[in-house]
Amino acid sequence: MHTDALSNFWSTTLDERPASRPRLTAHVQADVVIVGAGFTGLWTAYYLKRLAPERAIVVLEAERVGHGASGRNGGWVVGNLAGLERHIGDLPLAERQTCCGVVADNVDEVGRxxxxxxxxxxxxxxxxxxxxxxxxxxxxxxxxxxxxxxxxxxxxxxxxxxxxxxxxxxxxxxxxxxxxxxxxxATLNPVKLVTGLAECVERLGVTIYEQSRAETLAHHKVSTREGSVESPMVVCATEGYADRFLDFKRHVIPxxxxxxxxxxxxxxxxxxxxxxxxxxxxxxxxxxxxxxxxxxxxxxxxxxxxxxxxxxxxxxxxxxxxxxxxxxxxxxxxxxxxxxxxxxxxxxxxxGLSRNFRPHAILDRASGLATAGGYAGEGVAASHLFGRTLAEMILARDTERVRMPWAFNDASHRQLIKRWEVEPLRWLAAQAITYSYAGEEALMRRDRPAPLLKPALRRLNDRFASIIE
Ligand SMILES: Cc1cc2nc3c(=O)[nH]c(=O)nc-3n(C[C@H](O)[C@H](O)[C@H](O)COP(=O)(O)OP(=O)(O)OC[C@H]3O[C@@H](n4cnc5c(N)ncnc54)[C@H](O)[C@@H]3O)c2cc1C
CATH class of the missing domain: 3.30.9.10 (D-Amino Acid Oxidase, subunit A, domain 2)
Known part of the structure; x- marks a missing residue:
């Protein structure tokens, strides 16, 4: 094999490496504080500022902008949601078509x-x-x-x-x-997007702090090692990187x-x-x-x-x-x-994968906590739709998006998303499923009939999929 693979291709496509942003070293106030400067956090900030320019918005990022999946993904912008059927499967056809229309049009909205x-x-x-x-x-x-x-x-x-x-x-x-x-x-270059979006929200007046890891998400207050932000609304936008926040990681795992x-x-x-x-x-x-x-x-x-x-x-x-x-x-x-x-x-x-395999945008107004994620590998487009939805829910706007079945107003993620099983059950199940999927793949590739084995393995894997999903 000819390879001398060197890390992330997208990072090499920027004309220059973005200048680093300051750390949070003071105690400040904001109308909304967002934890995580990936697509979800930045789109939420973008729509908050576009809809309500007077609001003070602060974004805290543990590392650099785009450190998480938003700076590393495959660049697909998909007009679908992973797990959509779990949200809309029981609705009448006309409503399902409306929901599918919203996720399909979202791709054009990103381009626009x-x-x-x-x-x-x-x-x-x-x-x-x-x-x-x-x-x-x-x-x-x-x-x-x-x-x-x-x-x-x-x-x-x-x-x-x-x-x-x-x-x-x-x-x-x-x-x-x-x-x-x-x-x-559609497809895009995710590092160019996350970098350009961060610059865009800053032009609109959002403050982004880098190297400012939120240690705790207490009631209406987020603390880092050197400072804190007091705010009536805290948005947790850490998807597959929620290591500090066990309360979220029990529901959405990396x-x-x-x-x-x-x-x-x-x-x-x-x-x-x-x-x-x-x-x-x-x-x-x-x-x-x-x-x-x-x-x-x-x-x-x-x-x-x-x-x-x-x-x-x-x-x-x-x-x-x-x-x-x-x-x-x-x-x-x-x-x-x-x-x-x-x-x-x-x-x-x-x-980030949620236990019930459903992406979600959740606003818990009582505790002043909002979150979005669980996109299951289809988060580039979804984070735009869900960030926009979170912003509209926070500002109490009545739009088609906030009425979608994946948008939850006045509820907590603890009530809405099942908890993942404890370890080592999760890990053992993941190993078993991976081997079983690989077995099915190997069998299919032989392209020879296996009238009993192929359907049996497929049924087993469908069963696995339905258990984890
Ligand atoms: C390799 C790969 C390929 C993918 N390909 C695709 C694809 O082609 N199409 C698609 O639709 N989706 C894809 N995805 C999924 C998609 O990239 C993600 O769903 C999406 O980027 C999630 O965005 P996010 O902002 O919610 O989370 P992230 O981009 O992961 O951002 C979370 C941020 O939170 C920060 N953070 C975490 N903890 C703290 C803390 N305590 N304090 C402050 N900040 C914190 C992290 O540093 C990180 O920057 C892919 C994912 C991966 C990993």
């Missing part, structure tokens, strides 16, 4: 606000291909998924089937049997995801691969993979990582050779034109 604020983050709405691209069993899996999307309320205009020929016009995979095309998906970036590909290689519109792509695998063609002609490609015993989040970005090799092999398996490609970057981070 970036253009309006002049935030250059390589936003590109090229749609997403969910392909059956390696083995035949994936055709049925993707067909089922498309049916699920339509039954849920996603429109046929936004999500539709590509046959093998239509698929090959968009992208040429090893075995391009067909796949779903989802129009409401799960790792690991990413690689190839060298820039030659024009000849792109001719072979296609992807002229720079779509996002994934294939049907329980190991969850996601990729896209970057603005400078690389492929950024990720796959689900591990769960650390004790729900530790991934502070560093390091990824070992084995993890790089696994992702590279999977990528070459999908796109044989990449044989011999050099992997130049590899990194990882933690995303």
């Amino acid at each position: 606000v970036l253009a309006f604020e002049g935030i250059e983050a390589d936003f590109n709405k090229g749609g997403a291909i969910y392909a059956a691209a390696r083995y035949r069993d994936q055709i049925a899996i993707q067909r089922d998924y498309l049916q699920h999307l339509h039954e849920l309320g996603h429109s046929e205009a936004n999500c539709y089937w590509l046959d093998a020929e239509q698929l090959s016009e968009k992208a040429r995979f090893r075995n391009g049997y067909g796949g779903i095309y989802h129009r409401q998906v 799960v790792q995801s690991l990413v690689i970036a190839t060298e820039p590909l030659s024009e000849a290689r792109w001719q072979e691969i296609g992807m002229a519109e720079r779509p996002a792509f994934a294939d049907a695998s329980r190991l969850i993979n996601y990729g896209h063609r970057t603005a400078d002609g690389r492929i950024v490609f990720g796959a689900r990582g591990t769960y650390y015993l004790g729900a530790r989040s991934k502070a560093d970005q390091a990824i070992d050779d084995g993890a790089i090799r696994m992702r590279r092999d999977l990528l070459v398996d999908l796109l044989p034109a990449l044989e011999g490609v050099r992997v130049e970057y590899g990194w990882g981070g933690s995303l």
Whole structure:
């Protein structure tokens, strides 16, 4: 393998490293204090300031802006929510369609606000291909998924089937049997977004402190080692990085995801691969993979990582050779034109998974505490929608968003989100599920009939999925 992978590709794309911001070293007051300067915290700050410019908003970040998943992700901006069916599955079709419309339109809203604020983050709405691209069993899996999307309320205009020929016009995979095309998906450079958004909210008057880790979230007061912020409203926007806050970590745990970036590909290689519109792509695998063609002609490609015993989040970005090799092999398996490609970057981070697999925006007015997260790996678009929703709930605005089933007014996260099981049960279950998913994947790849084993393993894994979800 040709690799000398060096950390996070996105960080290398900035013209200059942003200047560091001051630490909080005093006792200050604010109308809203937000803990965490990732997308959720910054979008909440952005909409609070846009809707109520007179409010004093303070953001506290333990490290630097974008230290968490927002500075490390795969850059998909998805017009869906992971776990949406759990929020809307029991609603009548017309209401489900409205909810799906809100999450689908959210992608265009992200593009619109970036253009309006002049935030250059390589936003590109090229749609997403969910392909059956390696083995035949994936055709049925993707067909089922498309049916699920339509039954849920996603429109046929936004999500539709590509046959093998239509698929090959968009992208040429090893075995391009067909796949779903989802129009409401864009991609972007997350470090450019989080950096540009932080600068934007500062221009609007928000104060951001870096290297200012909140030690406690007491009633209406957040304390750091050297200072504190008193405020009637505290927003916890730490998603997969809530290490200090056991009260949140019991409900939303960190799960790792690991990413690689190839060298820039030659024009000849792109001719072979296609992807002229720079779509996002994934294939049907329980190991969850996601990729896209970057603005400078690389492929950024990720796959689900591990769960650390004790729900530790991934502070560093390091990824070992084995993890790089696994992702590279999977990528070459999908796109044989990449044989011999050099992997130049590899990194990882933690995303947040709630026990009932539902992303949420929660405002507990009685205790003055709000939070959003649990996006389960689909947080780039969701954090925009949920940050906006939190801002509207805090300001008591009556909008379509605050009436969505994932927005909870006057409730506590303790009541709404189940607690995760205690260790080592969580870790043992995660290991068992990972092995079982890998077993199913290996069996599918053999592309030979296994009339008893394949369906049995699939049923077992469906069962696993339904237990954890
Ligand atoms: C490798 C990877 C790939 C992903 N790919 C995609 C993708 O392609 N598409 C997609 O939609 N989603 C993806 N995700 C998920 C998505 O990135 C996250 O859901 C989203 O960025 C979460 O944003 P956030 O602001 O809620 O949390 P984060 O960005 O994690 O920010 C939390 C912040 O809180 C800070 N913090 C924590 N504790 C404290 C404290 N005590 N005091 C002060 N600050 C604190 C942290 O330092 C951090 O900066 C991916 C995630 C990972 C890890």
